[in-house]
Amino acid sequence: MPPVDARDDVVEAAAGTLGALLALVTTYPLITLNTRQHVTRRRERDGDDGDDAPSTSSLSSMYDGIEPALVGTACSQAVYNYWYSRANGTYRARRGRDATGAASLAIASFAGCVNVLMTLPIWTIVTKMQADTAAAKLRSATSEGGKKNGDQNGSGKKKRSFFDIAREVVRDGGVCGLWQGLTPSLVMVANPALQYAFYETVAKWRLKRDRKTTLSAPEIFVFGACAKFGATMLTYPLMVVKSRLQVVSKDMADDRMRYRGTAHAVRCMAAEEGLGVFYKGIETKLTQTILAAALMFTVKEKLAESVYAARRVLV
Known part of the structure; x- marks a missing residue:
């Protein structure tokens, strides 16, 4: 971690963005799998232990929506890291020290809210793209002509684009x-807010305890x-509820997933599928x-550290 007075809003935003992009590409199949787990209904109460969607997918389908997700991640991380660093810089200028504890949480929450308002449309579409292939496979399971038509998702329809x-x-x-x-997205601002606040607090404590200026990669x-x-x-x-709300469509065959809002979704999901x-x-x-x-923080910190080191040599 670079010294407090050496921090730069643009460097922090760029390093955070590159770290997040690497982390996204590495773990995207797990993100897609998790989204599909969110949006498939459990049928245990109907006497079936299975889910409403097939459990297997091709590797390529696990990267559905990766292009807009990369754009969304770049935008999200740039917006979040920039506003977090800028707000923390303002706090530091007024108080003479970096924000910690409640102040750090408030700053992270502010940056998160700005990020959600600016980038949620991208993530709404990405979520639907991730769920679209699974839904298409489910439709084709009840139709014998799907895969004979040479479509890409086995549903009898061409794979749908972002637009x-x-x-x-x-x-x-x-x-x-x-x-x-x-609504759940704004409440979920607590996730990165808690994450960044905890990380910054522990990192600063470790640096102060060991009397050093940077943390090791491990x-x-x-x-x-x-x-x-x-x-x-x-x-x-809240992540589960948000995913359900984002895939709602008038074309959905299951009326039970046409939620009217966050509270309605929570009630229906709990009543029909259980708290689990x-x-x-x-x-x-x-x-x-x-x-x-872990990947994002490691890449972000080491990239920023390298930039600051190069700057000190050149200046």
């Missing part, structure tokens, strides 16, 4: 439909993983999110 799904979202819910799941990896584990366990139910549905796929998510967070 196809964007048009569907706007058709079903107007422009505001692009912000489906806004330390960054472990601190980032621990921070993400705690944040994910606390906010995972809110932690469905938690093992997949923990594996993906801890690995991604």
Whole structure:
């Protein structure tokens, strides 16, 4: 971690973005799998232990939506890291020190809210793209002609593009439909807020205790993983609800998944599928999110450290 007075908003944003992109590409199949776990209904109460969607997919289908996800991640990380660094810089200028504890959490929450409002439309479409292939496979399972037509997803229809799904979202819910799941998304700001606040607090404590200016790569990896584990366990139910809301469509055959809002979705899911549905796929998510967070923090810190070191040599 670079010295406090050497921090730069643009460097922090760029390093965070590159770290997040690497983490996304590495763990994207797990993200897709987890999204499909979120949006498939459990049928245990109907006497069936299975889910409503096939359990297997081709490797290529596990990267459905990767292109807009890369754009979304770049935008999200740039926005989040920039505003987090800028707000922390303002706090530091006024107080003479970096924010810690509650102040750090408040700054992270502010940056997270700005990020959600600016980038949620991209993630709404990405979520639908991830779920689209699984839904198509389910439709083809009840139709014998699907795969004979040479389609890409086995549903009798061509694989839909980012813009196809964007048009569907706007058709079903107007422009505001692009912000489906806004309420749980804003509440879920607590996830990265808790993650960053915990990481920054522990990192600063370690630096102060050991009287050094940078953390080692293993330390960054472990601190980032621990921070993400705690944040994910606390906010995972909201992730499930958000995914359900984002895949709602007028064309859905299952009327039980046409939720009217966050509260209605929570009530229906709990009543029809049990409380366990809110932690469905938690093992997949923990594996993906801890690995991604650890990679992201490690790359971010080491890239920023290299830039600051080069700057000191050149100046």
